[in-house]
Amino acid sequence: MMWIEKIEVDRKNAERFYVHFVKEDGDKHTISVDQDILIEYRMKKGMTVTREQWAEMIKKDDEKQAYKMALRFLAYRMRSKQEVVDYLKKRHIDAQTIERVIGKLQHEQYIDDEQFAHAYVQTQMNTTLKGPYVIYKELMDKGVSEDVITKAMERYTEDMQRDKAIKWMEKINKQSKKRSYQEQKTYIAQLLHMKGFPSHIVEMAKQHVTADDGKEWEALIYYGEKAHRRYETYDRYTYEQKMKQALYRKGFSLSLIEKFLEKKKEE
Template sequence: MTKKITKIEAQKRQGRYNIYLDNQYAFGVAENVLIRFRLVRGMEVDDQLERQLIDADDVAKAYSRALDYISHQLRAESEVVQKLKDLEIPTDKIPVVMGMLRENHFIDDQNYADSYVRTVMLTSDKGPSVIRQQLRLKKIGENIIDNALVNYESDRMLENATKLAEKQLKHYHKTPSRLRKQKVRQSMMTKGFDSDMITQVLDSLEVEEDPEEQWNNLNEQARKIWERNRRYDDRERVMRTKRSLVGKGFSFDEIQKWMDGR
């Protein structure tokens, strides 16, 4: 069945138009659809063309919503796809929209990954392994991640790792000195730095020791543990307290000194 366009009316929403067929409102279209199909008054529209126009407008609306989503910040392709799904865009329209976004260079996972690495490098204490894992969560490919991590300058990585180590050494200042570097190493690995970088940093730092502070810390910990074990007989109480203090990193000599003086 063929109908004729009798009126084209601009909507209040900029860039959209109402199409009237045989003096009856039929559907709305985006401006780019209007132009692409050269819609004018008097043009005949059959059922097939009407379906094409509605389908093209569905893509145009989805594309517009995708542009709105990525206008505020860079997005990975997987984020845009998920957003379109959340917006209940028809599944068959999503690949078309994604193709348009790529063609116009509005999305680019390599650009996203490069930017992400530079931002994390300059604003956080995260190492390469954590960055890799976070990009994987965005469904970024391994080759793209490898290329992006080249942007993590070695000097900057050493600087970030050193700052993190210094921060963690202060955090664990009450930890017995023989365990302090081990705690810091674990923290740095969790943050994504590799073993070689961690060793390089820790070898360059001096771990300050304050015997008085160490003793006060031992005394504080020992008193708490001793009190917690009060329900046991003296022999069992001593054994359990020593075992707990050794587990916290205190040396046997220090523990025995406290035991002798309690």
């Protein structure tokens, strides 16, 4: 048995109290508890407490602190169950307490992976140009089950994926560096795959990459001059063969390459 010698407010947190206990042998112990624990056990000066009650108070207070910690974490945005678990683990909350807190949060609907997944997919669709595979992986990384993700991803229809892919393609086209038409198509396809779009959507988007003769010729001159500086010391035959190989690898047509080589002859 032990008895409460005094109770005082934590000056740094008015919702917490220091409870000073005295054991039968005279040893003293102080614990900090939440005001809800204080009220639940009707603690007051002179009250006797068993060791079991004392241990239970500490256990419940640990749970209360972890619960409030989780609520603060959830206040910023919706979270998956696994995100909350990981957050509490990083704060050194023990596994049993985490399990009880998660159960309570789920019961009170503060955590719901189905709602979270649907909201996450909708937000990514509304605010980003991400493809479905990237969003799917992000949800997997957040610990959401495959069944829940698959259901949530149903709202990201093929038409929407195509529109997103085309918007992304148009954005890249505007920022395009000096590339041949074929090289630009390949480059855009690679980026779309990295963005998480399936192959058939990428192929659809590639059809919207249009050739611009002016840009094509400008790009050819850029790469042609670089190749020319590299091979100009070779004999005429070797020079032309190496020039054709280098520019063809860049995706330029043979007719355009011949035109450039004729231009260099005239200079």
